[in-house]
Amino acid sequence: MKPFVLVDGIAAPFPRDNVDTDALIPSRETQSVVRTGYGEKLFANWRYQPGTRIEQPDFVLNREPYRHADLLIAGRNFGCGSSREAAVWSLEQFGIRCVVAQSFGSIFRNNCIRNGVLPVVLDEAESSRLMAQAEQPDARFTVDLARTTIVDAEGAEVAFSIDPLEQEMLLAGLDEVELTLRRREAIEAFQRRDREERPWIWARADRDRA
Amino acid sequence: MTTTSTERTGSRPNARTIIEKIWDQHVVVDLGHGSALLHLDRIFMHEKTGGRMLRGVRDGGRQPARPELVFGTFDHVIDTQPGRDDTTLFPGGAEFISLYRDEARRVHVPLIEIDDPRQGIVHVVSPELGIALPGTTFVCGDSHTSTVGAVGALAWGIGVTQGEHAIATQTLRQRWPGTMRVRFDGRPGPGVSAKDLALTLIGRYGATGGRGRAIELTGPAIEALDMAGRMTLCNMAVEFDAWTAIIAPDDKTMAFLEGTEYAPAGAAWDQAVASWRRLPSDDDAHFDDELTLDAGAVVPQVTWGTSPEHVVAIDGVVPDPSRARDAAARAAAERALAYSALTPGTAVETVPVDAAFIGSCTNSRLDDLRAAAAILRGRRVAEGVLAICVPGSTGVKHAAEAEGLDEVFREAGFEWRESGCSLCVYIQGDSFGTAQRVISTTNRNFENRQGAGVRSHLASPATVAASAVTGHITDPRRLAPAGPIRVVTP
Secondary structure, eight states: OOOOOEEEEOEEEEOOSOOBHHHHSOGGGOOOSSSOSOGGGTTHHHHBOTTSOOBOTTSGGGSTTGGGOSEEEEOSSBTBSOOOTHHHHHHHHHTOOEEEESOBOHHHHHHHHTTTOEEEEOOHHHHHHHHHHHTSTTOOEEEETTTTEEEOTTSOEEEOOOOHHHHHHHHHTOOHHHHHHTTHHHHHHHHHHHHHHOHHHHHHHHHHHO | OOOSOOOOTTOBTTBOOHHHHHHHHTEEEEEETTEEEEEOSEEEEOTTTHHHHHHHHHHTTOOOSOGGGEEEBOOSSSOOSTTOOSOOSSTTHHHHHHHHHHHHHHTTOOOBOTTSTTOBOHHHHHHHTTOSOTTOEEEESSGGGGGGGGGTOEEEEOOHHHHHHHHHHSEEEEEOOOEEEEEEESOOOTTOOHHHHHHHHHHHHOTTTTTTOEEEEESHHHHHSOHHHHHHHHHHGGGGTOSEEEOOOOHHHHHHHTTOTTSOOTHHHHHHHHHHTTOSOOTTOOOSEEEEEEGGGOOOEEEOSSSTTOEEETTSBOOOGGGSSSHHHHHHHHHHHHHHTOOTTOBGGGOBOSEEEEOTTTSOSHHHHHHHHHHHTTOOOOTTOEEEEOOSBHHHHHHHHHTTHHHHHHHHTEEEOOSSSGGGSOOSSSOOTTOOEEEESSSOOOTTTTSTTOEEEEOOHHHHHHHHHHSBOOOGGGSOOSSOOOOOOO
C-alpha cells in the first residue's frame, strides 16, 4: 500500500450529503476484475454526458484547478452504500488522497484506510470553513498525518483524530495481513479452544469438505 | 458515522449487550485503542468480489487460513432470465464467474453453483442453509451482510482488501463500533410490513441516524415479526448508517434454523441452542444510544428522492426542500427532486410508475412473495407497467412454486425469474428498458442505481404489488387481498 505521510494540494468542494458509492463509481464501470484503470471512472454519471466520456463542464472535477484535486471536502455520510472498493480505487487513481467529511459510510472508510486514502472527520463548523476556503481556486491545504493536522488555506491548523493503529498503518504503508499473521499463534490457540467450546461452528464445515 | 475508536466506557462486565457477548467471544487479541483482532466464524463470498479476494490472497503468496469456514455462491453478476448459464448480459460477467470458480477450486472451497437448488442471494441463502448462526461472526463482501443479524449473528460487510485479510487469516482487525438499541413498541397494523418500519426509522432519524453503531433491534414489534421481516429490518439498517444490526435469537429463530443443512444436529444442536439462549442482552446492559419507535403508528412508506431518508408516509406529499435542516441537506433534497422529476406538494399516491420490481436481499423471501401475491391474486398489472419478480433464492422460488405463487405472479403479468440480485443494481445489460420510474422492494434509491436515469421508489412488497396493479404509487390497504393464498400440493 502507498504510504500516506503528507499531502499538500488543492481541495475540491463537494457540498452534498450522502454521496454514495454508486455515484463514486457506477456499477457498469466495474466490469474488470483488475484494480487498475479506475481514475477515469470516478463519478462517471456526474462527470460525463450520458453514455460518453464527454465532460460535463460544470462538474467540479472538470473545472480548473479541481481537475488536479488532491483532497475532497464533502458533507455527511460520504461513501455510503455499496461495499464496492472500486469507489476508493477510482478516487485514489484520480489523485485524491484525502477526503474530509462530517461522517463516512463505514465500509468505504475501512476501504480508504487499506488503499492509502485518508478519511478525515471534522465537525460541521470546521468542515464548512474548509469548504468555503476550497471554493477559492487558489486555496491550498496541507494534511500531515503524523501530526494529525490540516493546515488550511489561511494557515490555521485544524486537528483531527484517527485510530493510532490506522495512523501507523497509513504512515508506513503497512500490509495488514502481514501484521495479523504475526499473531498466527494466538489465532491458532483461539481456534483450538473454540473447537472445544463451540464444536458446532466447525463440525458441519468439516463434513462439507470431507 | 465513524469517528475515532469508541472505547467501551459504559460497558458493565456482568451486564452485557448481545453485541458485547459475541464480540468478547471472538477477540483473539486486544489491539488497544478500542480495536480487536476478531475471529471470523463464517466468510461468505459471491462472484463479483470472491474471485478477486481469493486471487489477492494467492498473489500475496498466501493460502486461505481456514477454507472450511469459507462459503460462496453466485448472485451479483449472473442473469436471472430462465435458462441462464455462465454467459451474462453484464459485459465481462463470464470473467468474474470463471475467476471465482477457478480460484475457489484451487483452494478447495466448494461453491454453491449457479444451477444448484441451494443457490440464491448471499443474504437469503446463508440463513436459509444455516450457514449464518446465532452468536457467529459473519462477513461477506457486500454491504447488506447485516441482514443475517436477524438470526443473531454479528454480521457486517467488507471490501475486497478486507476480504483478502479475512480469508488469509480468518480474522479481521475491527474497531469497537459502539452500541445502539432501537426499540419498536406496539404492533404494526394490517398492510404495514417490516419494510415500512425500516423506512419510517430512516425517515425519522435520517440516513446517518445509526451513527456507525452496532444496533440491537428489540421490542414487541420485533418479537412479533417473522424471520423474513426481521431480515428486512436488519438489511435496511445499513441504509441507516448502522455498522450492523442484530436481533436476539428466540424460539422463532431456533425453529427457522433447526434442520437446515449447515446447522448443527442432534446433541450438537442441543449444545448450540443452550449457548444461544445465553446470547440475549442482559437486563441492565448499557447501550451508547437508544431510540424508540411506535410500530403501531406506522403506515406504509415510500421514498420520493435519491436517499433512503427521502421517505414519506404513503398518504403524504412530496416535501418542500426549503424545510430541510441545513444547506447541505437542502442541496441534496433539491437535487433529488430534480432527478426524481417531482414537485413539492404532490400527493405521492398520484405519482405514476412504469415498472415494478419485487426482489433483492431486502424483500425476496417466501413471506415477501406471499404478501405481494395476496394483492395480485385475481388482478392484473396496469397497462404499460413492466413488472418483474425475482425470488431471493432457488429454494424460495421452488417453495413459492409449490404454493402456486408463480402462477399468481404470471397471471397478474409479472415476469417470474430465476434467483439473483438482478435489477436491484443496474450493472449494464439487464434493464427496465424504457421504463423511467420504478416502484421497488429494494434498498437503494440512489441516482442511476437501477439504470441510467431510472427513478426508484422504495416500498414494501405489498405496496409494490398494489402500485403495479393501479399504475401509480398506491397504499396496499386500498386493495384488500382478493382471496386466501391457494396452497397447491405438488
